[in-house]
Amino acid sequence: MRKEMLTGNAAAAWGVRLAEVDYIPVYPITPQTEIIETLAKWISDGVMDSRYVTMDSEHSMLTAAGSASATGARAFTATSSQGLLYGFEMLYAVAGWRVPLVMVNVSRGLSSPITLEPDHNDVLAARDTGFLQIHCETCQEVLDSILMAYRLAEDERVLLPIIVNLDGFYLSFTREPVAVPDVEQVRNFLPLYQPKHAFFKASQPMAQSAAVLGGSSYSYFKYQMHMASQNALAVYKEVCDEFETGFGRNYDTIEGYMLDGAEYVLIMTNSFSTLGKAAVNNARERGIKAGLLRLRLVRPFPVADLKAAISRKKAVAVIDQNISIGKGGILHSEIASCLYNEKHRPLLLSFIAGLGGKNISPDEFEFIINKIVTGVDTEDAGTAQLIYTDKEWQEMGRLKRMAGKG
Amino acid sequence: MAGNGEIKEDGGKGVKDMVMERIKSIKDIPPEENMLPGTPACAGCGGLLALRHCMKALGRKIVIVNAAGCFTLLTIYPYTPFKNSWLYTAMACAPAGAQGIRDALDILIKKGRLDPEEDLKVVVLTGDGSAYDMSLSSTSGAINRNLDFYYICYDNESYGNTGVQWSGATPFASKTGTTPPGRICPIGSELAKKDLFAIWNSHKPPYLATISPAHPVDLINKFKKAEQYKGPKLFIALSPCPPGWGIDSSYTVKLAKLAVDTGVWALKEAVFGVVTHTVVPKRFKQVEEYLQVQGRFAHLFKPVRQEAALNKIQEEVNEYWNRHKLLL
Numbered sequence: 051m052r053k054e055m056l057t058g059n060a061a062a063a064w065g066v067r068l069a070e071v072d073y074i075p076v077y078p079i080t081p082q083t084e085i086i087e088t089l090a091k092w093i094s095d096g097v098m099d100s101r102y103v104t105m106d107s108e109h110s111m112l113t114a115a116g117s118a119s120a121t122g123a124r125a126f127t128a129t130s131s132q133g134l135l136y137g138f139e140m141l142y143a144v145a146g147w148r149v150p151l152v153m154v155n156v157s158r159g160l161s162s163p164i165t166l167e168p169d170h171n172d173v174l175a176a177r178d179t180g181f182l183q184i185h186c187e188t189c190q191e192v193l194d195s196i197l198m199a200y201r202l203a204e205d206e207r208v209l210l211p212i213i214v215n216l217d218g219f220y221l222s223f224t225r226e227p228v229a230v231p232d233v234e235q236v237r238n239f240l241p242l243y244q245p246k247h248a249f250f251k252a253s254q255p256m257a258q259s260a261a262v263l264g265g266s267s268y269s270y271f272k273y274q275m276h277m278a279s280q281n282a283l284a285v286y287k288e289v290c291d292e293f294e295t296g297f298g299r300n301y302d303t304i305e306g307y308m309l310d311g312a313e314y315v316l317i318m319t320n321s322f323s324t325l326g327k328a329a330v331n332n333a334r335e336r337g338i339k340a341g342l343l344r345l346r347l348v349r350p351f352p353v354a355d356l357k358a359a360i361s362r363k364k365a366v367a368v369i370d371q372n373i374s375i376g377k378g379g380i381l382h383s384e385i386a387s388c389l390y391n392e393k394h395r396p397l398l399l400s401f402i403a404g405l406g407g408k409n410i411s412p413d414e415f416e417f418i419i420n421k422i423v424t425g426v427d428t429e430d431a432g433t434a435q436l437i438y439t440d441k442e443w444q445e446m447g448r449l450k451r452m453a454g455k456g
Numbered sequence: 457m458a459g460n461g462e463i464k465e466d467g468g469k470g471v472k473d474m475v476m477e478r479i480k481s482i483k484d485i486p487p488e489e490n491m492l493p494g495t496p497a498c499a500g501c502g503g504l505l506a507l508r509h510c511m512k513a514l515g516r517k518i519v520i521v522n523a524a525g526c527f528t529l530l531t532i533y534p535y536t537p538f539k540n541s542w543l544y545t546a547m548a549c550a551p552a553g554a555q556g557i558r559d560a561l562d563i564l565i566k567k568g569r570l571d572p573e574e575d576l577k578v579v580v581l582t583g584d585g586s587a588y589d590m591s592l593s594s595t596s597g598a599i600n601r602n603l604d605f606y607y608i609c610y611d612n613e614s615y616g617n618t619g620v621q622w623s624g625a626t627p628f629a630s631k632t633g634t635t636p637p638g639r640i641c642p643i644g645s646e647l648a649k650k651d652l653f654a655i656w657n658s659h660k661p662p663y664l665a666t667i668s669p670a671h672p673v674d675l676i677n678k679f680k681k682a683e684q685y686k687g688p689k690l691f692i693a694l695s696p697c698p699p700g701w702g703i704d705s706s707y708t709v710k711l712a713k714l715a716v717d718t719g720v721w722a723l724k725e726a727v728f729g730v731v732t733h734t735v736v737p738k739r740f741k742q743v744e745e746y747l748q749v750q751g752r753f754a755h756l757f758k759p760v761r762q763e764a765a766l767n768k769i770q771e772e773v774n775e776y777w778n779r780h781k782l783l784l
Contacts, residue, residue: 100563101559101562105597106594109552110549113549113552113553113556114553117545117560120557139548242569250557252574252576257531257543260532261529261532262532
């Protein structure tokens with residue numbers, strides 16, 4: 051084991067290298083490309099023994115990754131944003147093939163307007179596909195999550211593909227010290243993939259991904275996927291424990307930050323959670339009992355862990371770095387549905403922030419936390435708040451005048 | 457290409473060291489059936505007949521990678537008519553599915569995790585809607601990467617499985633659900649059939665051929681020849697479609713034969729881009745003979761004869777064969 055200063059993308063590439071992946075079909079897209087360039091160089095240099103092919107689109111890339119996985123190889127691929135959506139049809143298809151593909155998504159806001167910096171509309175669009183989802187805050191977590199993802203996906207009780215998500219720019223291009231484990235140590239944790247269910251070989255012909263006629267067969271296979279995803283909650287805990295035993299780092303389905311004794315809780319995901327933790331520190335200094343819950347496992351949704359962590363809090367604010375146009379924050383809705391039938395449940399507030407990489411400043415966090423406190427006092431959660439500062443409003447006015455639309 | 461079976465035009469580009477045995481008559485067609493009867497395909501499906509012959513040529517050690525189309529319904533859980541493996545992908549990406557399987561087999565064999573005896577030929581199977589339109593990009597990519605695979609396109613000249621709508625393979629003046637002849641547009645489809653053979657051939661693949669279910673000897677020999685090349689081996693089968701073409705299901709073979717005899721469907725092959733015609737009618741029949749027996753062209757004859765359209769179709773066929781200096 052050694053420590054290196056790695057970007058989120060480089061950490062992802064290290065995870066793939068250590069997992070000794072057999073097959074990597076790729077297609078470039080910002081901000082993911084550094085991952086596939088890093089892997090290409092290692093393969094060219096002979097330090098990785100994988101087959102690597104640049105496809106003609108993300109749709110083809112996902113198909114090739116899925117079909118290689120269905121043949122019995124350990125496969126990896128990576129994308130972002132528009133690429134994820136371009137390949138979207140195959141997310142559902144590959145999940146239905148019940149193959150343990152691991153894919154990294156480097157989050158980036160969706161067009162239109164076309165942009166580069168992150169929010170989570172891309173990855174959350176994939177929430178219903180059957181892919182499990184692990185969302186990362188740090189570069190170390192990216193590397194570790196890829197190793198955990200293969201263990202989880204390849205488990206006979208799960209057999210579903212997994213997306214490991216990290217934020218574009220804020221994490222993909224940020225260097226942090228990362229412990230890079232030895233490959234022998236990884237092999238102990240993640241043995242060779244030996245498929246028992248899906249493969250292609252001459253001696254055992256197999257029809258995979260056959261059509262079904264009628265809702266009965268269709269429902270059966272969809273229910274199977276849902277139950278496998280539910281199984282993944284328990285399997286995740288086992289994988290988590292074994293990972294901690296092997297590598298000394300623990301990653302539960304959710305991460306609590308100063309949650310003990312907290313009355314007011316922020317819920318966030320991914321790299322902006324770091325900003326939220328700083329805001330919690332500031333609030334504590336002001337005497338407000340704040341805490342933060344970071345949702346790490348988004349699919350399957352860790353309902354029991356969430357309930358246990360927040361149902362007795364005074365108030366919870368979900369900061370969604372995404373927007374379901376016409377409804378509001380996606381995670382807010384999901385968390386609300388977990389809590390609805392609880393006897394004790396907190397006031398639940400909704401904030402939209404950080405879209406397209408928009409910063410969430412300390413002042414904005416202070417505004418959010420004040421809203422939580424007054425919400426409790428007035429027993430009014432209000433409607434979803436679209437966070438935007440006066441300064442941004444004025445600047446946008448200036449841009450509009452330049453555009454002749456003032 | 458002379459009929460002696462010697463492979464000459466290799467140029468050192470991936471030709472395996474062997475001389476193939478050409479068959480001479482229908483009696484020499486392998487008797488083994490690798491696709492069993494009882495599929496839900498329409499009676500008289502020309503594509504299915506072509507596929508049956510292709511399967512005889514390919515043998516059982518194959519995996520078919522399918523795109524959305526009529527033949528997706530050949531394998532309906534828990535049934536399959538095939539003695540070989542199968543993977544349904546989606547409409548646009550069967551060649552990409554083939555890439556993943558080929559690469560996975562190769563690396564698993566290389567790493568010693570799969571016995572080389574377990575290796576499979578990878579065979580893409582799509583209709584014309586996928587081949588001519590939606591999967592052009594993924595096919596171009598696969599050919600360009602010199603993927604070692606077969607591609608069989610059953611070309612029934614429409615989106616047949618959705619009930620016969622216009623596709624890039626639909627010929628000029630054909631009636632489909634989305635090109636209905638009417639007062640404003642009496643011709644039906646106003647666009648020409650795409651030349652997929654030329655599009656694919658621009659990549660100079662090792663082997664590319666058109667085939668016909670009415671010419672099984674030519675079909676089998678093309679597969680035999682193709683087998684020697686590592687890389688893309690591509691086949692386009694003109695496939696009469698009784699419901700789509702408006703013909704009786706007993707007319708499939710007759711129509712497939714007429715398409716060749718009138719020069720509408722040129723049986724040919726290309727090796728690394730060099731085109732040779734394999735069946736050239738001694739005397740071409742008039743295209744009208746082919747058109748007038750099909751419901752999809754009935755509007756060209758009744759209620760009024762659309763002379764200009766009929767001439768245009770004949771002229772284009774003549775122009776093709778003139779260009780290739782084969783019109784005697």
